[in-house]
Amino acid sequence: MIKRSDLPAGGAFFRMNILPGVLFARFPIETPPPDGTLGFVNTTEWQSAAIWQDGQWLNASKRPMKRTPTHWTVIVDDENCNG
Numbered sequence: 001m002i003k004r005s006d007l008p009a010g011g012a013f014f015r016m017n018i019l020p021g022v023l024f025a026r027f028p029i030e031t032p033p034p035d036g037t038l039g040f041v042n043t044t045e046w047q048s049a050a051i052w053q054d055g056q057w058l059n060a061s062k063r064p065m066k067r068t069p070t071h072w073t074v075i076v077d078d079e080n081c082n083g
Contacts, residue, residue, distance in 0.1 A: 001074075001075045001076065001077040002025075002033075002034070002037060002039075002075070002076060002077060003076075003077050004025075004076050004077070006034055007034075007074070008027065008031050008033065010027065010028075011025040011026060011027045011031075012025070012027075013025050013076070014026065022075060023076040023078040024073055024075060024076065025073065025074055025076050026071055027071060027072050027073075028071055029068075029069050029070055029071055029072060032052065032055070033052045033072060033074070034052070035053060035054070036051065036052065036053065037051065037052040037072075038050075038051050038074075039052070039072050039073055039074035039075075040074075041057050041065065041069035041071070041073075042069055042070070042071055042072075042073065043067070043068075043070045043071075044070075046067065048067075048069075050065060050069075050072070052072075057069065057072070
């Protein structure tokens with residue numbers, strides 16, 4: 001999880017009914033997250049867990065992603081989250 005205050009501006013925040021109380025934030029791939037961010041990168045066709053390190057998204061094996069994602073999504077640590 002990442003604190004809301006650590007996220008860059010311009011994200012879309014959303015919740016999912018199957019995970020009440022969990023807040024997500026989605027950003028276009030052109031908006032870089034803080035270094036060390038663990039999240040999901042995705043397109044309309046696939047999604048993968050990844051970590052942002054040294055200016056690039058790395059897969060679980062810490063290798064650069066082979067596909068080009070369009071967005072990244074993280075779970076937000078939102079202390080004001082009421083579900």
